[in-house]
Amino acid sequence: MLEKLKEALGAFGSFFFMPPLTNPKLAIDTLRISEAKYRSLFENIDQGVIYLDAAGIVMAVNQAAEQLLGLPRDVIIGRKFADSCFKVIKEDGSTFPEEQQSSALALHTGKPVEGVVMGLFNAERQSYIWVVVNSVPELRVGEQHPYQVLMTLTDVTRQKQSEGKLSMASVIFNNIGEGIFVTDKDKKIISVNEAFTTITGFTQQDVYGRSAGFLQAKKKNLKSDDELSGLTGNVTSWQGEVWRRHKSGIDFPSWTTVSEVRDSGGEVLHYVHVFMDITHFKKAQDHLGFLAYHDPLTKLPNRLLLKDRIDHSLQTALREGSEAAVLFLDLDRFKGINDTYGHAVGDGLLREVAKRIKNLVRKEDTVSRYAGDEFVVFMENIPDAKNPAKLAQKLIDTFDAPVYIKGFRLKISLSVGISLFPQDGKDTDTLIRNADAAMYRAKKEGRNNFQYYSLELTAEAFEKMSLECALRQCLDRHELILYYQPQVCLKTGKLVGVESLVRWMHPTQGLMSPDQFIPIAEESGFIVAIGEWVLQNACIQMRRWLDEGLQVNKMVVNVSAVQFLRSDFVAAVERILHSTGLAPSYLELELTGGSFMDNSEQTIKALNRLVAAGIDLTIDDFGVGCFSFNNLKRIPVKKLKINSTFVVDVLNNANDEDITRAVIALGHGLHLQVIAMGIESNAQQNRLMDLGCDEGQGYLYSSPVLPWSNIFQQLM
Ligand code: C2E
Numbered sequence: 107m108l109e110k111l112k113e114a115l116g117a118f119g120s121f122f123f124m125p126p127l128t129n130p131k132l133a134i135d136t137l138r139i140s141e142a143k144y145r146s147l148f149e150n151i152d153q154g155v156i157y158l159d160a161a162g163i164v165m166a167v168n169q170a171a172e173q174l175l176g177l178p179r180d181v182i183i184g185r186k187f188a189d190s191c192f193k194v195i196k197e198d199g200s201t202f203p204e205e206q207q208s209s210a211l212a213l214h215t216g217k218p219v220e221g222v223v224m225g226l227f228n229a230e231r232q233s234y235i236w237v238v239v240n241s242v243p244e245l246r247v248g249e250q251h252p253y254q255v256l257m258t259l260t261d262v263t264r265q266k267q268s269e270g271k272l273s274m275a276s277v278i279f280n281n282i283g284e285g286i287f288v289t290d291k292d293k294k295i296i297s298v299n300e301a302f303t304t305i306t307g308f309t310q311q312d313v314y315g316r317s318a319g320f321l322q323a324k325k326k327n328l329k330s331d332d333e334l335s336g337l338t339g340n341v342t343s344w345q346g347e348v349w350r351r352h353k354s355g356i357d358f359p360s361w362t363t364v365s366e367v368r369d370s371g372g373e374v375l376h377y378v379h380v381f382m383d384i385t386h387f388k389k390a391q392d393h394l395g396f397l398a399y400h401d402p403l404t405k406l407p408n409r410l411l412l413k414d415r416i417d418h419s420l421q422t423a424l425r426e427g428s429e430a431a432v433l434f435l436d437l438d439r440f441k442g443i444n445d446t447y448g449h450a451v452g453d454g455l456l457r458e459v460a461k462r463i464k465n466l467v468r469k470e471d472t473v474s475r476y477a478g479d480e481f482v483v484f485m486e487n488i489p490d491a492k493n494p495a496k497l498a499q500k501l502i503d504t505f506d507a508p509v510y511i512k513g514f515r516l517k518i519s520l521s522v523g524i525s526l527f528p529q530d531g532k533d534t535d536t537l538i539r540n541a542d543a544a545m546y547r548a549k550k551e552g553r554n555n556f557q558y559y560s561l562e563l564t565a566e567a568f569e570k571m572s573l574e575c576a577l578r579q580c581l582d583r584h585e586l587i588l589y590y591q592p593q594v595c596l597k598t599g600k601l602v603g604v605e606s607l608v609r610w611m612h613p614t615q616g617l618m619s620p621d622q623f624i625p626i627a628e629e630s631g632f633i634v635a636i637g638e639w640v641l642q643n644a645c646i647q648m649r650r651w652l653d654e655g656l657q658v659n660k661m662v663v664n665v666s667a668v669q670f671l672r673s674d675f676v677a678a679v680e681r682i683l684h685s686t687g688l689a690p691s692y693l694e695l696e697l698t699g700g701s702f703m704d705n706s707e708q709t710i711k712a713l714n715r716l717v718a719a720g721i722d723l724t725i726d727d728f729g730v731g732c733f734s735f736n737n738l739k740r741i742p743v744k745k746l747k748i749n750s751t752f753v754v755d756v757l758n759n760a761n762d763e764d765i766t767r768a769v770i771a772l773g774h775g776l777h778l779q780v781i782a783m784g785i786e787s788n789a790q791q792n793r794l795m796d797l798g799c800d801e802g803q804g805y806l807y808s809s810p811v812l813p814w815s816n817i818f819q820q821l822m
């Protein structure tokens with residue numbers, strides 16, 4: 107009976123709990139219950155279970171084993187496990203030989219073989235799944251060879267896949283060309299790859315534990331990727347340009363991607379920074395950008411960039427109320443040169459023209475090659491409407507010198523048209539069009555000249571330029587003349603000083619007042635030479651008068667701020683006094699407010715040096731122009747000169763009288779003398795005396811006269 111039962115239970119029989127066989131019925135019942143329990147356990151267990159007999163033939167499988175093999179049990183049972191329908195492979199993908207399989211080894215040795223990993227072909231999925239197999243042999247008591255083997259199969263496919271992913275990630279991490287560094291949640295670097303070291307020069311050791319910001323080129327980045335790695339909300343990655351530093355100290359641009367890694371609970375674990383060096387890419391990009399906005403031949407901005415710059419600048423000019431100018435330049439007869447000497451020479455000439463133009467303009471001006479032989483200069487923030495004419499003339503003059511290209515001596519000239527913002531156009535296109543129109547007029551006028559879009563401006567600019575040109579020759583041609591005007595003591599009416607006032611005998615326009623030419627001389631810097639001439643001749647005249655017995659205390663000389671602010675001014679005065687033999691105490695310099703504008707130590711030093719030499723200083727035109735009262739405390743002046751505008755109305759205008767009174771009070775309060783300029787009547791003189799003014803000068807006593815006038819003797 108028991109044998110029958112065992113037979114019926116087949117392979118499972120040996121696993122049964124065997125109660126004592128004293129009561130066969132009870133034993134059979136117990137066995138049945140036990141079998142049912144076992145079957146349920148066998149069928150529902152997660153692991154696959156396969157029984158093989160001693161010949162390796164499958165005797166029983168559970169559901170899990172069916173699923174692992176993807177075959178129903180009636181196909182499985184009765185076959186050898188080595189049958190071709192059960193394809194088994196090793197971890198390296200090769201076929202697993204039957205004799206090496208764990209079941210065969212267990213049957214052969216009679217010992218359990220555990221933990222063997224193998225790939226099992228799943229017929230349903232048509233792919234391999236990975237299982238760990240334990241094979242336990244069953245031996246009957248007293249027998250040496252197992253009569254069956256129990257195989258348990260645990261599915262480890264998922265684990266294998268994630269292991270595979272990990273090793274794949276590791277391969278990528280170390281072989282990818284991009285630099286990678288990983289930080290912890292506190293943004294401290296914990297790992298870098300090989301490319302990171304190749305790109306940055308830093309090793310893992312150099313950067314371990316440092317913050318991500320350590321790798322940044324601080325000066326060049328607007329936003330640090332340290333900041334960026336604090337990705338918040340739904341943003342889990344960021345891409346952008348980050349300047350990085352190489353260990354050598356050289357900065358380089360990188361394209362960086364920062365991604366965060368979170369755990370299953372949503373907590374940030376790491377930040378992964380992947381970057382590549384984009385130096386070459388940027389250079390290429392810059393070069394492309396340059397080509398898009400520049401002329402390849404001359405490397406000057408092209409039309410597009412010019413228009414962009416003018417558009418932009420006009421907006422500022424409009425806001426600030428400043429003026430700007432467009433100069434349209436065209437080479438005269440360029441086509442002829444191109445046709446005669448060939449294009450290579452033509453190109454060389456254009457490059458040379460570009461160079462000469464660039465050398466003459468200010469830093470803030472834009473020079474553009476507009477088309478073929480046309481160039482445009484844009485001048486922003488010009489001081490006045492006549493200023494562009496100067497540049498135009500300089501540009502024209504620079505081509506007085508021939509150009510040598512490939513051994514050819516080329517003589518060229520320019521025609522220039524000028525338009526002004528805002529008067530000749532309020533937008534770029536209009537300004538360029540009008541400058542072009544003016545340039546055509548310059549061509550018509552015989553080339554090699556400039557024209558303003560407005561005819562009046564052209565006339566004024568030419569007049570000013572010819573005046574400037576003639577002025578430069580006035581010293582060589584002995585055209586300057588000094589006039590002298592007496593200064594008197596208001597109380598006694600006696601001569602106290604003489605102011606030298608320069609005039610220019612213009613070759614065609616006759617005697618010219620200083621107001622007409624001093625500003626031009628100041629603008630060109632030629633005032634320095636004129637000023638020295640005046641000082642020299644005034645000193646000589648004073649010496650002469652003193653030698654002749656004229657009792658006059660001071661020779662008063664006007665000094666322009668341009669002249670005074672030169673570092674060699676004091677030395678020039680000392681040199682002239684020495685060469686003329688005039689004692690410094692006979693010299694008085696009239697300085698304007700502009701001389702003290704900078705209020706620098708250097709200015710104060712220069713003033714002190716003059717005073718220390720015995721020269722008196724007066725502030726000219728006191729009350730007009732710019733002068734800081736604060737300066738009065740610091741500068742060692744002796745006298746204030748009230749401007750004639752106040753004197754003219756001292757009788758009729760209460761305001762002017764008030765100002766005059768205040769200036770006198772201020773001067774006296776500071777122990778300074780006060781002289782009034784422009785006294786034309788006795789009434790003015792008397793009022794000024796009443797107000798306490800010390801000295802006076804004006805037509806009432808004498809207009810400026812030539813040195814041989816006897817007015818000086820009369821006033822003694
Ligand atoms: P300033 O220094 O204020 O000179 C006084 C000007 O007033 C002189 O004009 C003089 O002729 C004029 N004037 C004199 N008395 C009267 C009067 O009673 N009524 C009126 N309405 N005017 C009178 P000028 O000689 O034409 O000089 C003009 C300016 O030129 C001077 O003004 C001075 O700033 C400048 N200047 C003259 N000579 C020189 C010089 O050698 N060097 C420099 N840097 N500037 C000079």
Ligand code: CA
Nearest residue numbers: 605664696726
């Ligand atoms: Ca003066």
